Amino acid sequence: MSATELPPALAEIRDDFLAITKQERLQLLLEFSRDLPALPERLADHPELLxxxxxxxxxxxxxxxxxxxxxxxxxxxxxxxAPTTRGFASILAQGLDGLTVDDFFAVPDDFPFELGLTEAVSPLRLRGMVGMIGRAKRQVRAAIADS
Structure with a gap:
């Protein structure tokens, strides 16, 4: 995967958003919000780990x-x-799952802006998704350092 290429799952999500109208993009984001994967039981019982x-x-x-x-x-x-925020979390949970560490770090920090949602949601909400990516990358760096 090159630095400008997205992993297949994220590329498919981006392409799905860009293939529809701006109004439909918000609806798709709401659909993602309903599909946020549940926490594994070991985490659901220990929310302090998140x-x-x-x-x-x-x-x-x-x-x-x-x-x-x-x-x-x-x-x-x-x-x-909070369906917008939940939708963003779902996109990342689904789109990043199973990536190698190298492919994960190759995901651009500004990926949320590639979804064509800048007119549908506030810049503050998009920055929140950028924040999710930033925190996730920091957590992976820490996990690698600890291993």
């Missing part, structure tokens, strides 16, 4: 882990009442 993403207006918590095979897994929680 980190709050302060850049988000809504209370979003993430944890990004690297498994023994060197693949990244991002888990997130966001309230049902």
């Amino acid at each position: 980190e709050r993403v302060e850049e988000c207006q809504s209370p979003v918590f993430i944890i990004t882990e690297v498994d023994e095979a060197g693949h990244v897994h991002l888990h997130a929680t966001a309230p049902q009442e």
Whole structure:
């Protein structure tokens, strides 16, 4: 994967957003919000292991882990009442899952701006998603340093 190329799952998500009208993009984001993967039981029972993403207006918590095979897994929680933020968390949880560490770090920090949502959601919300990526990358760096 080159530095300008997205991993297949994220590229597909981006292409899905760009293939529809601006109004439909917001609807697709809401669909993603309903598909946020549930936390694994080991995390659901220990919410203190997740980190709050302060850049988000809504209370979003993430944890990004690297498994023994060197693949990244991002888990997130966001309230049902915050569908935009929840949708962004879902996009990242689904689009980043299973990437190698190198492919994960190759994802551009400004990926949220590639979804064509700048007219549908506020810049503050997009910066929240950028914040999620930044925190996830920091967590992976820490996990690698600890191993």
